[in-house]
Amino acid sequence: MAYKVLARKWRPNLFEDVVGQEHVTQTLKNAIINDRVAHAYIFVGPRGIGKTSLARIFAKALNCKKGPTITPCGECDMCREITAGNALDVLEIDGASNNGVDQVRDLRDQVQFAPTSGKYKIIIIDEVHMLSTAAFNALLKTLEEPPAHVKFIFATTEGHKLLPTIISRCQRFDLRRIQTPAIVKRLSYICSQEKITITEDALLAIARGAEGGMRDALSALDQLISFKGNELTEEDVLAVFGLVSRESLETLSSAVLKGDMPQILRMIDQFDSVGKDMTRLVVELMEHFRNLLIYHHIGDEMSTMDATLEQISVYAEQKKLVDATRVLQITDQLGEMEGRLRYALSVRTLIELSLIRCARISQSVPLEAILKRLNALRASGAFMAPATEPEAVAEPTPAPKPEAAAVSQAEAFSQSTPVPEVQEEAESSKPVKKKKSAEEVAQVTQSLHDDPSLGLAQDILKGAKVIDVED
């Protein structure tokens, strides 16, 4: 017999084999035990998590010679025929290719006849979201009150494309993405059965790359075995799939936080030259900074979530480098980049640009800090606006670094000696200059502080903000 890929060979044959969908398997089992099987089910969920497998298992459970049972034997004619896909009473239809109203009418005619050998006639329609509206509507009456021997099972990745009238006639089950530990467990079971030696780290790397899809994980494992043989390590996984190792990721993120631009550029070059998957790198970086943000807020409680102890110690180290606001800005920047990645002409250039900008974010002085400093200066009596200040605000274009400009403004405040007349002048000139932007910032200014000189300081910062947007 021809070789079957692992994802097909290890397609689960029992409810127990389906990983990570206990909320669905338990419900289905209970329905069979209590003899309360509905006439139509919909399985919804992302790719590779067991929709089609569950549909087939359920069909076997209902039609098994010893059934309906929650443990289909897998040996009787019925079970074997369903596995092979040539059972007369179980029609597995590719909804995407047979999506017309005519095909549905044919189907409707067929279901009137009793099953040939099994107890039920089971119609599985996969990718059901591709059925045309007319086809759906042609199915409605049959779906509402089918003959007693007919069961419908639909599977789709896009539940929102189904008509509400279809969904309301079925029991809907939402399948989840499979958690990484569950994937690792299943993979390691399959590896032991297939006599493959593989390290725990390698399994983790595969599971991480699969993003919750068991089929993705198994395809990856398959690819590794066929490329590298029966002994696999983490390096193999990283090399074949172009993933970046934990350490490199941590070095890169530290370089971003420290603002070490040459190091960032060097590392990107290195990743690119060994053919790392750049899109994947962005996703992993985002996850890293997201975890860092969470660590900022909840600290060591994080160990309960999905991060290893080594990772947490890295977060603790990086926490000292940066505050939460800036981590948030960095994640924003990365998120924006991810959106543009799809249409980017040169992914590498985009990543270089974005990471350098992230590095600038982590090195800049945040708005709050400047305001705080201004406030402190004012309280100490040193705060004073020079007479030329409003003009400087009106002409901010040549300022290269907004934050640097703002800091130098703040320094200008601290350097100027207290001359009461000048302060009055600054205050009186403020409403004239502010006229346009006054309405926009009035609310913020008001809510923050009623002091007019602080309002002026904020205006300066607003001016700086405009340059930032153009940057």
Next chain:
Amino acid sequence: MHKNEKFEMIKHAFESGKPAHGYLITGPLRGVASEMAISILQYLFCQSNSVKPCGACDGCRKVREKTQVDIEWIYPEKKSRIISMDNIRKNLLSKINQSSMQGGWKAGVIVGADRLNTSSSNAFLKTLEEPPDKTIFLLLTEAPQQLLPTIISRCQRIDLDATRQLDEPWRGRVVETLSFDLYHTPIERLSMSNSLFSILVDMKNHVEELVRSEENENDKVDESKDVFLARVSARYREFRGDFSLTMLRWFRDIFILCSGGDSSLVYNQGHLDILKERASNLDLSKAIYNLKAVEELTVHINERNMPEESSLAYAIDRIQHGVLQGAH
């Protein structure tokens, strides 16, 4: 990892009896991706008894000439360059579901898999997941991120080195133009954008010639004018994409030097001195601004189909130049 190494891996998969039934090959369609597909197919259809693929036997030759009856090549069609559901059903699925003509392997090659639309992708899903025995699908694409995730998850991915470059002499011309110090006055900027636009015009004429001569070779003169224009436009888009890439790389190089990157990271090594001089006159925020301006230009002309001439003029006009600012 390079092409040969990857090919050895795939060969190993076949020899150990564990091939996948779907491979997603990413890389330039007219370059390494097609070469890889042909190598894999030649391996399968080679009749030689020793080293496969020999490249000399009848089987190998037919694969190379795309006349092998058991291989179905699917291309984007019509003006919209889409692979339609009809195309998939009639030309691919019907053949795949029959047994092979010569009793060996059957293959379906989709050139430009990112041009599958939602319905054709979906029509293909079930077959791609569980194809008949001795059937292999090769999906070739330059933009894997545009494929449905359900397609990707059913394939094994082979990422080939995708460093693209504009063909000479075009690349040289673009870089030469950009290296002129013509950014200071509006007149200079205009002449810069005009020179760049004239490169695009020449390119378009060149592509027309190219497609016409290809058609004459293949005796495809019976094709309608619409189809001819669509083919020209598709080829021209590729050229224009690479043109934009060349511009982007120039400003990226300046940006890299501005942010303290090593000069070995620069693409345009031949113009290192000019690039360094430009970079020394710019601060980082301006270099970033310039790079973003060019990035927007590439989106305008490649994605949004905005007029090339005015888009170029607008982008060049926005480029900030250090010397001018310093002179003030």
